[in-house]
Amino acid sequence: MQFSLVVLPGDGIGPEVIAEGIKALQAVGKRFGHDFNLNYGLVGGVAIDEMGVALSQDTLKMCQGSDAVLLGAVGGPKWDDPKVKVRPEDGLLALRKKLRLFANLRPVKVFPVLVDGTNLKPEVIKGVDFIFVRELTGGLYFARPRRQWQTPRGRRATDTMTYSEQEIERIVRVGFELARGRRKKLVSVDKANVLESSRLWRQVAMEVGEEYPDVELEHMFVDACSMRLIQNPAYFDVVVTGNMFGDILSDEASMLAGSMGMLPSASLAGVPREGASIFGLYEPIHGSAPRRAGLNMANPVAIILSVAMMLRYSFGLAKEAQRVESAIDEVLREGYRTYDIMSQGKTKVGTKEMGDLITKKVAGS
Numbered sequence: 483m484q485f486s487l488v489v490l491p492g493d494g495i496g497p498e499v500i501a502e503g504i505k506a507l508q509a510v511g512k513r514f515g516h517d518f519n520l521n522y523g524l525v526g527g528v529a530i531d532e533m534g535v536a537l538s539q540d541t542l543k544m545c546q547g548s549d550a551v552l553l554g555a556v557g558g559p560k561w562d563d564p565k566v567k568v569r570p571e572d573g574l575l576a577l578r579k580k581l582r583l584f585a586n587l588r589p590v591k592v593f594p595v596l597v598d599g600t601n602l603k604p605e606v607i608k609g610v611d612f613i614f615v616r617e618l619t620g621g622l623y624f625a626r627p628r629r630q631w632q633t634p635r636g637r638r639a640t641d642t643m644t645y646s647e648q649e650i651e652r653i654v655r656v657g658f659e660l661a662r663g664r665r666k667k668l669v670s671v672d673k674a675n676v677l678e679s680s681r682l683w684r685q686v687a688m689e690v691g692e693e694y695p696d697v698e699l700e701h702m703f704v705d706a707c708s709m710r711l712i713q714n715p716a717y718f719d720v721v722v723t724g725n726m727f728g729d730i731l732s733d734e735a736s737m738l739a740g741s742m743g744m745l746p747s748a749s750l751a752g753v754p755r756e757g758a759s760i761f762g763l764y765e766p767i768h769g770s771a772p773r774r775a776g777l778n779m780a781n782p783v784a785i786i787l788s789v790a791m792m793l794r795y796s797f798g799l800a801k802e803a804q805r806v807e808s809a810i811d812e813v814l815r816e817g818y819r820t821y822d823i824m825s826q827g828k829t830k831v832g833t834k835e836m837g838d839l840i841t842k843k844v845a846g847s
């Protein structure tokens with residue numbers, strides 16, 4: 483089969499990890515007889531340096547005409563001045579909004595061989611396998627008004643947390659659909675004891691829940707959820723929440739998997755269903771890690787797992803996705819580790835070496 487794909491390496495470690503993701507993808511193509519047509523574009527800081535904007539119209543158009551987008555990371559200290567008008571993150575946020583990628587899926591799964599290697603006790607980590615469904619095009623990130631202004635008594639700034647019932651309904655539905663294919667337990671996270679937007683969130687979640695009597699729906703406050711994620715993470719199956727809460731909780735949850743370098747994500751324009759192909763943008767949850775850039779250190783597992791998610795959700799290639807995930811598992815079992823997941827007695831490797839090891843397994847050689 484033929485697929486067209488836009489590749490946006492971005493900033494910092496982005497280009498390095500992207501190269502490994504593409505390597506693994508090409509091995510899938512070769513082994514299973516698929517043709518991946520790649521078009522490279524600029525996003526983030528590199529786009530600002532080159533064109534003065536974080537995302538150009540041409541790049542956006544290219545993405546709109548493709549089957550999927552693979553993104554590395556954006557941002558870095560070079561563009562971090564809070565006074566500047568345009569920032570790398572604007573490119574990513576514009577992509578999410580313009581491509582209508584409202585559903586961000588962040589699976590948190592602990593590879594059994596890494597159970598001893600995280601900051602938490604092995605008995606707490608064992609069996610952790612859940613998925614965050616984060617609303618991605620609304621809430622505090624996008625709602626208006628948002629501005630900074632001068633008053634006679636000093637500067638003020640505001641952001642707005644608004645959700646419409648339609649926005650809540652469609653994301654909660656993604657949560658229910660995913661739960662249906664899993665352990666049938668959905669936790670909806672809000673702050674309904676304080677926030678009006680959260681009270682609407684909770685009402686709509688309950689209303690949608692009536693259509694899913696087979697799925698158990700539980701509401702949890704975001705502060706309690708952040709505690710429970712550390713206390714008993716195996717408790718969770720599917721977690722659905724708003725944009726800001728999901729951003730914070732998913733970084734916390736990455737530590738369950740040992741490192742930010744282990745977690746992939748899929749941002750989709752609709753409800754994912756087994757076997758169906760849906761447009762999406764795939765990226766690791768980690769950032770551009772500027773201090774690690776150019777050192778052949780970064781962990782490429784998150785991007786390679788993101789490639790697997792792309793195969794599964796946008797290309798309908800479940801068997802191929804499974805091959806990629808197994809390849810990672812096998813390499814970890816053989817004891818290879820990047821610096822971020824390194825532990826005693828294991829073999830430390832760089833970005834390229836890790837990518838090569840995984841690619842070899844994917845290719846079956």
Ligand code: IPM
Nearest residue numbers: 556557571574575729767769
């Ligand atoms: C993420 C990142 C982004 C976000 C940044 C880079 C804008 O932290 O994908 O979680 O806040 O959504």
Ligand code: MG
Nearest residue numbers: 729730733767
């Ligand atoms: Mg984040």
